[in-house]
Amino acid sequence: MGMRQRGSRSAPERYDFWTRAGLYASLAALPALALFAALGELVRPAGLAAFAALAAAQAAITIALLRASLSHYLVQGPKPGRGLVTAGLAVTAAGLLAGAVAFPDFHQAAAGAIPPALWIALIFAGSLTVSLVPVLRPPGLAIAALAGMFAASGWYAGTVGSGPAVVGAVEYAIFVATFAVTYRLSAWSLRIVWELDRARAGQARLSVAEERLRFARDLHDVLGRNLSLIAIKSELAGGLARRGETAAAAGHMLEVHGVAHESLREMWAVVGGYRTADLGAELAGARDVLRSAGISCRVTGDACGLPADVQAALGWVVREGTTNVIRHASGTVCTIELHLSGPPGAAATAMLRMDNDGARTAGAGGGTGLAGLAERLGALGGSVTTGPLRGGGFRLEATLPVAGPAVTALEPAP
Numbered sequence: 001m002g003m004r005q006r007g008s009r010s011a012p013e014r015y016d017f018w019t020r021a022g023l024y025a026s027l028a029a030l031p032a033l034a035l036f037a038a039l040g041e042l043v044r045p046a047g048l049a050a051f052a053a054l055a056a057a058q059a060a061i062t063i064a065l066l067r068a069s070l071s072h073y074l075v076q077g078p079k080p081g082r083g084l085v086t087a088g089l090a091v092t093a094a095g096l097l098a099g100a101v102a103f104p105d106f107h108q109a110a111a112g113a114i115p116p117a118l119w120i121a122l123i124f125a126g127s128l129t130v131s132l133v134p135v136l137r138p139p140g141l142a143i144a145a146l147a148g149m150f151a152a153s154g155w156y157a158g159t160v161g162s163g164p165a166v167v168g169a170v171e172y173a174i175f176v177a178t179f180a181v182t183y184r185l186s187a188w189s190l191r192i193v194w195e196l197d198r199a200r201a202g203q204a205r206l207s208v209a210e211e212r213l214r215f216a217r218d219l220h221d222v223l224g225r226n227l228s229l230i231a232i233k234s235e236l237a238g239g240l241a242r243r244g245e246t247a248a249a250a251g252h253m254l255e256v257h258g259v260a261h262e263s264l265r266e267m268w269a270v271v272g273g274y275r276t277a278d279l280g281a282e283l284a285g286a287r288d289v290l291r292s293a294g295i296s297c298r299v300t301g302d303a304c305g306l307p308a309d310v311q312a313a314l315g316w317v318v319r320e321g322t323t324n325v326i327r328h329a330s331g332t333v334c335t336i337e338l339h340l341s342g343p344p345g346a347a348a349t350a351m352l353r354m355d356n357d358g359a360r361t362a363g364a365g366g367g368t369g370l371a372g373l374a375e376r377l378g379a380l381g382g383s384v385t386t387g388p389l390r391g392g393g394f395r396l397e398a399t400l401p402v403a404g405p406a407v408t409a410l411e412p413a414p
Contacts, residue, residue: 011331011358012197019186023066026179027131030059033123047102051120054095058124061088062131066183073134073187074194080135088128095124118171126176133183146173204326207289219267226263230256279303279311282318283336289322290334295356301338306350310400313377314338314352317384317398320373321354324396331358331393340402348402357393373398 009017034055065088068080099120129144136144233256240249280303290297303311318336325334334356342348374384382400389395 010197012193015193016190019190020067020070023070023183023186024063027062027066027127028059030062030123030127031055033119036119044102044104047098051095051098051102054091054098055123058088058091058095058127061091062127065128065131066134069132069134070187070190074191080132085132088131092124092128096120121172122175126172126179129176130179130183133180134187207326223263223267226259226266230259230263233259279306279315279318279338282315282322283338286318286322286336290325295325295332295334297334297336299336299338301336301352303338307403309380310350310402313380313382313400314350314398316376317352317373317396318354320370321396324370325354325356331356333357350400350402352398352400354396355389355393370396 031052034052061084065080065084068078068084071077072079099116103116103120132144233252237249237252237256240246240252283299283303287297287299303314306314321336325331334354337353337355338350340348340350370384370386377384377398377400380400382398384396384398386394386396
């Protein structure tokens, strides 16, 4: 129903975009963190410039690593290239050395403050570790975090003593573990969202395939026996005719004629089940199909009392609208309203309205379903309108005149 507009994104695509944007932004903030580390500290301007440039390079490398890591985790693409990982390790080592040059009091800090050495270790070694979180298994992630922690601890121990070194190592481990868990959960949630989206699309394809199989099965059951009988009778009549037994051959051909007419009637009965839509059955079917696709559906109104031609036309509206909701919309809620309107004693108008909360496009390719509905209802004096809802969502509304007065209102369906 809601049809896809050019440039729009589905709900999974929007979730993916904003999740990745948040993760990338946290890594893009490395240069700002580098400058924050310099606040209130003695710095050497030349060393600080080199340190900031390396922090910017580290931000670019870790974003590229995280992007490749997420692609591998979500779609089983190639792992981050060795060249990119090697570049990250090289920039990390250079950044640590540049920090030691830029900050004369590299390991010193006021009481209760974090020394520049710890900030720098987090900016470079910590960011490199968390950018690889999606591709690192828990043992590998633990090894990477412990390696950074022990490196920081050994670094401190040589200059500030074992006590502050242990504190610094613990602080490093807490920061890295917090970001690692956040990145891992974000990647996991992205995988779940895309798996659900693929399952939903698969459910829609399965529904279409089941309908085709049902149609093929009905045609086979109805026509298979009769066509076989026609073939046998025709062959028998041909043989009789060749032997000159024209009366017997004519009798068999009359039987073929009767079977052919019976087959034609049965075929139209099967096709009629698809061409003539019963509104009550379509409403119930729409509710079940949408719920099986993960879309909550509420139906208000009852088809009882509507003429057969009105029910058939509105049934096609429900069928087409349901198909479009499953194929094109990205919402989770669909409401279907059916009611009669008109003054007492006058001709009534039946109105069927389908709203969903996840409108997407009327695609550039454009199907013929809605156009066919407009033609079908137009022949009966009705109309079909579609469009987005204020605040988000999409509406399909069909109106159709009803022969006879509107003596009863349609009650909510259970």
